[in-house]
Structures are given as structure tokens and as C-alpha cells.
Amino acid sequence: MxxxxxxxxxxxxxxxxxxxxxxxxxxxxxxxxxxxxxxxxxxxxxxxxxxxxxxxxxxxxxxxxxxxxxxxxxxxxxxxxxxxxxxxxxxxxxxxxxxxxxxxxxxxxxxxxxxxxxxxxxxxxxxxxxxxxxxxxxxxxxxxxxxxxxxxxxxxxxxxxxxxxxxxxxxxxxxxxxxxxxxxxxxxxxGEVVPKPSMVVAILGVLLISIGYWLALQDIFSSKVWLAVGFLIIALIILTTVIVGTFLLFHSVTGFVLVVMKRNEKWLWRGLHLMTISQLVYRIRGNARTLTVIAILSATTVTAGGAVYGLYYNINDQVITADPNTFMYEQTDSKFDQQVSSVLPNVKYDENIEALSVTFHTEQLNSAFNNSDKRIYTIINEKTYNQLATIQKKEKIDVNNANAVILDIGYDERFSPKYKGKTILTEDNTILTFQSFQTQSVLNTGTAGITVVVSNEYYKVLKEDGEVLNYRVIGVDKASAELSEKVAKYLPEKAQLSSAPQDLQTGIESVGSLLFIGGFLGLVFLAATGSIIYFKVLTEAEEDKYQYNMLHKMGVSAKEMRKTIASQVFVIFFVPLAVGLLHSAIALKAFSSLLMMDLVKPVLIWMIAYTVIYGLYYILTVFSYGRIITQNNRTEG
Known part of the structure; x- marks a missing residue:
């Protein structure tokens, strides 16, 4: 042979x-x-x-x-x-x-x-x-x-x-x-060398993870630590402290928890709890490196996948905020309007509005992130705003005489100007004071940019300081990117067409490809993670089968042994998963704060999906472990 x-x-x-x-x-x-x-x-x-x-x-x-x-x-x-x-x-x-x-x-x-x-x-x-x-x-x-x-x-x-x-x-x-x-x-x-638990090591592990979490939850733009040390160095510190802390967590912290459980004698001597706890003390401490790898892999997979899925999940809301109208463009020639109208189906509304383009001195609005002394804003009057707000089912606003409301969809309290009560001046020193601000608009920001709403009377005053613009805003049911292409074909570049379906398509196209890649890489990581634990546990099953055979000869029922196996494997599987999910929850909280985006729902969906698939590996492992023990008991008698 x-x-x-x-x-x-x-x-x-x-x-x-x-x-x-x-x-x-x-x-x-x-x-x-x-x-x-x-x-x-x-x-x-x-x-x-x-x-x-x-x-x-x-x-x-x-x-x-x-x-x-x-x-x-x-x-x-x-x-x-x-x-x-x-x-x-x-x-x-x-x-x-x-x-x-x-x-x-x-x-x-x-x-x-x-x-x-x-x-x-x-x-x-x-x-x-x-x-x-x-x-x-x-x-x-x-x-x-x-x-x-x-x-x-x-x-x-x-x-x-x-x-x-x-x-x-x-x-x-x-x-x-x-x-x-x-x-x-x-x-x-x-097995792997079993490290002895140490109170100092346990405290150090919890402290390192706490430091990593604290740094991750600090605001990147305002934190003195982030600004002083630098982004890359802080990111490396977070990774290092969390990974090392996780290893020390499995090295000693979980050991102390199991020792505390072991002191409950009433519970300990019930069934096979003594055997379960004794083996877990060895397994968790001895496999600290493997469990750390599982926890970090789980955290990486859930964080990356949850972040991308969160972006994908929120694309539609972001486009609706930026483009409340299906189409908007600056009117330059009536013949273009007629050509656009010829291709528009299912029109909900079609409005022609007047606006102003005004240059303001904005020294009072300067911040660490924007030091420009002059800015151009699109001005509309209260009547135009409320007209569009009614169509778009938004609340109307009431603007006082020389005051204004600014519509800034990109507002972020960390680095955006503090608008309320601040004053800006036109080139001719016409004063405008902001009475409030809103994080939504009635005009597409791709065409109009940041919009300011003034009273009907004050609009007439500002008309002398600015350039009059005529916009067309259109709402269409079930608009598509193909329709957007048809509309764009009839308009010159200077019309500055902004299209909600085109922006949605562009966002979905870019983030969708990331979701595809992240999802499938996540599945590979998940398969590898589950497989690593599967191999590890079944290797230990080969070592444990002689102990279970002794219990079998002593009259311990197969049901009791299966219960013990399930509880041991559950801890080995789900303790690192729980730690990994906690790591990813902190990372995603920091990510959502950075982007000022609500990721709770998509992240929960992603975590549940990951846990369910991971749970299938647990079921398979328990079944395989039990089969090894059962076959050995039948063979050995």
C-alpha cells in the first residue's frame, strides 16, 4: 500500500x-x-x-x-x-x-x-x-x-x-x-498551560477594558485627550487596552467568578454542578488565548457589519432630509421646463418659487472648524416656506420682523455655529438675527445649500442686497434613477439639478457594495469563529470521554450528562460572544456619535442575526460532543 x-x-x-x-x-x-x-x-x-x-x-x-x-x-x-x-x-x-x-x-x-x-x-x-x-x-x-x-x-x-x-x-x-x-x-x-488567577491581574484586566471604553466614548472633535495625543495613537491605545484587557478577563476575572459560584455548596452538590464548575475553571483559564481570539473576532465582525448595515439602513432617511423634493433645479429657460414636464409621470406637486442668493458677513458664526468671514445663503420668505411645508407635511414657522430661521440639515452641536441670537450682516449692512434653527429644509440642499427663512416684509428689504433666483421644485410618486437621467438630459449644468432618486441610487450603490463585502466577510469570520470553538471543544471531548464513562458506570443518567455537556459548552461559546458583543456595542455607540446617526435598530438586527447563526454552531457542537460521549459509553460499557 x-x-x-x-x-x-x-x-x-x-x-x-x-x-x-x-x-x-x-x-x-x-x-x-x-x-x-x-x-x-x-x-x-x-x-x-x-x-x-x-x-x-x-x-x-x-x-x-x-x-x-x-x-x-x-x-x-x-x-x-x-x-x-x-x-x-x-x-x-x-x-x-x-x-x-x-x-x-x-x-x-x-x-x-x-x-x-x-x-x-x-x-x-x-x-x-x-x-x-x-x-x-x-x-x-x-x-x-x-x-x-x-x-x-x-x-x-x-x-x-x-x-x-x-x-x-x-x-x-x-x-x-x-x-x-x-x-x-x-x-x-x-492542554494549554493553566494560569493561576491573580487579583492584581483581574483588576488590571477590568481597568484596561474600562480605559479602552472611556477613550472610545470620548468625542473625537472636542476631547482634550484625542486632540492632544492624535487619532492614530489613541486608536492603537484603544485596540491594545481592549485586547489585552480581554485576555486578562478570561485569564483571571472569570476564574474568580467561578470560584465564587463554587462556594455555594447547596447548589454545587446538586447534579453534576461540581464537575461542570471544576472543568470550566480549567477550560476558561487554560483557553484564555483562544477565548480572547473568539471575543475579538466577534467584536470585529459585529462592529464592521453593524456599522455598514447602519449606514445602509439610514440611507433613505438621509436622502429625504437632504432632498425633500423629488427634483429641484434653477430655472434658466422656459423651453427646458417644457421638456422636463414632458417626461414627468405621477406629479404630486410642481411649484415655481422665488429665492435670493445673498452674501453675508458672518464673523459671529465663526468656530474652530469654520473661520470664513463671508458666506452665501439662499433666502426665502415665510410664505414660500409654509407653502412648501404644507405640501411636505412639515410644521409651519412664524418669523419675527428682522429675525430669521436658518435651515441647516448638517447641524452638529460640536462644531456647528451656535445660531440662536447671533447676527449676520449683508454687504450693505442690513442686519439679520437668528431666532432659531432647524435641522430640516424644504429645499434640496444640493441646489440651494443652507437656506434662511425671513419674514415676508424683510424679504423685500433683502431683495435689494441679493440676486433673485427662480427655482422649480417637483414631487413625483415612485420616481426612479432612470427618470432622473431623462430629466437631467434636458437641463444645462448651470441649472444645478438635485435629484432625490439619483442621490438615493448613488448612496445605495456605494454602501450596498460595502454591505455585500462586509456581510460575506462577516460570514467567513463567523464560520471560522464557530469552527475554532468546535474544534477546541471536540478535542476536549476526546479527553473527557473517559471521565463520562466512569460516571456512566456509576449510574449517572445520559440526560444528566447531556445537561452538563450543554452547560459547559454554553459557557465556552457564549461568554466570549457576550464580551465581543459588549465591545462592539461600545464601538458602535462611538461610531453613531461620530456620525450623529441613530444605529440602535440596525445594530440590534445585525447582533441578533450574528447570535442566531453563532447559536447553530453551539447546537452542532453540543450534539457532536454528546455523540462522542454516547459512542464511547456504548463501546466501553
Whole structure:
């Protein structure tokens, strides 16, 4: 029997153990192949206006995915090698040469990789149509993508993953040369070094995480710490303190919590709680590095995905705020108006309004972020505002004689001017005082910019200081980007057309592509995260099966053992998830404050979706753990 055929038979015999590892690799290959296929796709390039930007995003995402998958495969492979050490030792004891054993392990890893590569490329091709359709849909287009097989994408994927598999296969080859025979036999009994809990370390861990949270929640623009130290350095400090603090959290803090639980003797001696707590004390402390990786990966995935989904979720509201009218443009020639009217369906309203463009001296409005002494504002009178406000179902306003209300949709109290009570002057020293401000407008800001509302009488006074402008504002039911293109075709550039459907399409197109990339990268990270815990827990199940067999012989019921297994695995799975979700909640709170955007609902949706999929890995792990214990009890009696 050749080494190659022996490797093939070993894989067939242990395929159930390798299944999730293979499934994770296949999934990673499918996503990578999809990204590369989309990069080379002509369908998206023809359909979207941002194909070059999307190409860059796909290339960047492919690199991130590649680095992560390489680390994941190497990490997972080390777990399988640990499980194989006793088998390797038996081969050595039977007289098989080290070189032959190394080659057998090399071939096994390479065969697994090649099998995963072939399946991944095939599935990637079959799924490419669906993935491309999802991307096009997220970008706001209603198109069914065709089946696409890119030989360039297949070659790229094959070269990249073959290189990864060769490296991990060589890792398996070196195993036989790295350990003594006795070490290989006892490898399954060796866990990670169990650190002793320390009160000082526990306090330090909580303190570091608290420092990271405090820095993250400070306002970037007004915090003295951020301004003094600098953005990049503070960001590195936050990452360092949170990651190190998380490690120390699993190193000692959770240990102390379990020790406190252990002191409750009434609860401890009920069922198998004593065994559960004792094993958790070892597992959590001993696996501090692994649990830290899981928590940070979860936090990264949820934060990135939640932020992008939050942006995508709020695009429509942002466009409605910036463009309350479907179309708005400056009227320059009546013939253009007639041509535009000829292509407008389902018109709700069509108004011609007069406005002024006035230059003001704005020294009182200066701030650290805007030191300009002169600004141009669009002026409308109270009557025009209330007319449009009624159509748009907004509250009317009442403007006092020489006062004004400024409509600034980009207002941010951290660096916007404090408008109320401030005075501005025209070039002819006409005074205008702001009685209030609003963060909404009745005119499209793309055309009118920041608008100021004055009384009907004072509008006549300002008319002498400004340039009269005539605008057309249009409301249309179910407007589309195609309709916007038709309207734009009839208007000169100086008309400054602003189009709500076009702005919506542009926003969806850019953020939708980010959501697609972030979502699928998040799924790969999630699959890897769940797989890492799965491999770790099942490795421990092989070690624990003899203890459970003793309990079985002592008369402990299978139901009680399953309950203990479920509770142990639950803690190992969901403690790092809870920590990761807390990290991401703080990060997303800082992100929402930075953008002045409400992200609560989309972030909760994203977190729930992540937790549900993560929970499926928990169920699978508990089932697999229980099967190992049950089969061993049947075998051993």
C-alpha cells in the first residue's frame, strides 16, 4: 500500500471528524472565488457607475479574506495534528520511518485542500449567479445576473489556496520531527498551560477594558485627550487596552467568578454542578488565548457589519432630509421646463418659487472648524416656506420682523455655529438675527445649500442686497434613477439639478457594495469563529470521554450528562460572544456619535442575526460532543 493510498483511506475513515474543517475551507474558497469573479465580471461594470471603485473594494476584500483564511486554516490544522499525535506515535512504534509518516501527513493535508478547492470552485460557480444578484440588488438595481465562470478567477483562486495548503501540509510533515515518541503518546492529555488567577491581574484586566471604553466614548472633535495625543495613537491605545484587557478577563476575572459560584455548596452538590464548575475553571483559564481570539473576532465582525448595515439602513432617511423634493433645479429657460414636464409621470406637486442668493458677513458664526468671514445663503420668505411645508407635511414657522430661521440639515452641536441670537450682516449692512434653527429644509440642499427663512416684509428689504433666483421644485410618486437621467438630459449644468432618486441610487450603490463585502466577510469570520470553538471543544471531548464513562458506570443518567455537556459548552461559546458583543456595542455607540446617526435598530438586527447563526454552531457542537460521549459509553460499557 502506498503512502498516498494510506492517506486517502485515513481521510475516508475520519471524514466525519474533518467535515466542519472542510466545510469552513470550502465556504472560504467559495467567498474568495466569488469576490475574484465579481472583480472580473463585465455585468457589474456595465450596470453600475462605480465599477472601478467596486473593483478596488473587491480586491481589498479578497486580500483581507486571504490573510484571515490562511491564519484560520493553519490554526485549525494545528488542532487536527494534536488529535493525530497518538496515531502518529503508533506508526513510529511499528517501525514506520519518520520521513514516511511525514509524507503521509503531508499527502493527507494536501488531499483535503485539493478536495476543498475543487468543491469550493464548483460551488462558487453555481452560487456566483446568486451572489452577483444579491450584490446588484443591494446596490439598488433590479437585475438577474447571468451564470459566469471566470477562468482567471479560477486560476487566481487555485494558485492562492494551493500555496496555503502546501504550507499547512508542510506543517503536518514537520510534526513527526518536532516531538519525542513519549510526547506524542501523551499529547492528548496536554492542554494549554493553566494560569493561576491573580487579583492584581483581574483588576488590571477590568481597568484596561474600562480605559479602552472611556477613550472610545470620548468625542473625537472636542476631547482634550484625542486632540492632544492624535487619532492614530489613541486608536492603537484603544485596540491594545481592549485586547489585552480581554485576555486578562478570561485569564483571571472569570476564574474568580467561578470560584465564587463554587462556594455555594447547596447548589454545587446538586447534579453534576461540581464537575461542570471544576472543568470550566480549567477550560476558561487554560483557553484564555483562544477565548480572547473568539471575543475579538466577534467584536470585529459585529462592529464592521453593524456599522455598514447602519449606514445602509439610514440611507433613505438621509436622502429625504437632504432632498425633500423629488427634483429641484434653477430655472434658466422656459423651453427646458417644457421638456422636463414632458417626461414627468405621477406629479404630486410642481411649484415655481422665488429665492435670493445673498452674501453675508458672518464673523459671529465663526468656530474652530469654520473661520470664513463671508458666506452665501439662499433666502426665502415665510410664505414660500409654509407653502412648501404644507405640501411636505412639515410644521409651519412664524418669523419675527428682522429675525430669521436658518435651515441647516448638517447641524452638529460640536462644531456647528451656535445660531440662536447671533447676527449676520449683508454687504450693505442690513442686519439679520437668528431666532432659531432647524435641522430640516424644504429645499434640496444640493441646489440651494443652507437656506434662511425671513419674514415676508424683510424679504423685500433683502431683495435689494441679493440676486433673485427662480427655482422649480417637483414631487413625483415612485420616481426612479432612470427618470432622473431623462430629466437631467434636458437641463444645462448651470441649472444645478438635485435629484432625490439619483442621490438615493448613488448612496445605495456605494454602501450596498460595502454591505455585500462586509456581510460575506462577516460570514467567513463567523464560520471560522464557530469552527475554532468546535474544534477546541471536540478535542476536549476526546479527553473527557473517559471521565463520562466512569460516571456512566456509576449510574449517572445520559440526560444528566447531556445537561452538563450543554452547560459547559454554553459557557465556552457564549461568554466570549457576550464580551465581543459588549465591545462592539461600545464601538458602535462611538461610531453613531461620530456620525450623529441613530444605529440602535440596525445594530440590534445585525447582533441578533450574528447570535442566531453563532447559536447553530453551539447546537452542532453540543450534539457532536454528546455523540462522542454516547459512542464511547456504548463501546466501553
Amino acid at each position: 502506498t503512502l498516498f493510498s494510506l492517506a486517502r483511506k485515513n481521510i475516508a475513515r475520519n471524514f466525519s471528524k474533518y467535515f466542519l474543517y472542510i466545510a469552513s475551507m470550502v465556504f472560504s474558497i467559495v467567498i474568495y472565488f466569488t469576490f475574484v469573479t465579481l472583480k472580473y465580471s463585465d455585468t457589474i461594470a456595465k450596470k453600475t457607475a462605480s465599477s472601478q471603485k467596486l473593483d478596488s473594494l473587491m480586491s481589498g476584500a479578497a486580500v483581507i479574506l486571504l490573510l484571515f483564511v490562511a491564519i484560520f486554516i493553519a490554526y485549525s490544522n494545528s488542532f487536527f495534528m494534536k488529535k493525530r499525535k497518538k496515531e502518529v506515535a503508533l506508526y513510529a512504534l511499528l517501525g514506520v520511518r519518520n520521513r514516511q509518516i511525514g509524507l503521509m501527513l503531508f499527502f493527507e493535508n494536501l488531499l483535503l485542500g485539493l478536495f476543498s478547492l475543487v468543491i469550493g470552485v464548483i460551488l462558487g460557480f453555481l452560487c456566483s449567479k446568486g451572489f452577483m444578484t444579491i450584490l446588484i440588488h443591494l446596490m439598488g438595481y433590479d437585475v438577474i445576473a447571468p451564470f459566469t465562470f471566470s477562468s482567471s478567477a479560477a486560476l487566481n483562486t487555485a494558485i492562492v489556496f494551493l500555496a496555503i495548503f502546501l504550507v499547512t501540509s508542510f506543517q503536518g510533515y514537520r510534526l513527526i520531527y518536532q516531538f519525542k515518541l513519549i510526547d506524542l503518546f501523551h499529547a492528548s492529555k496536554k
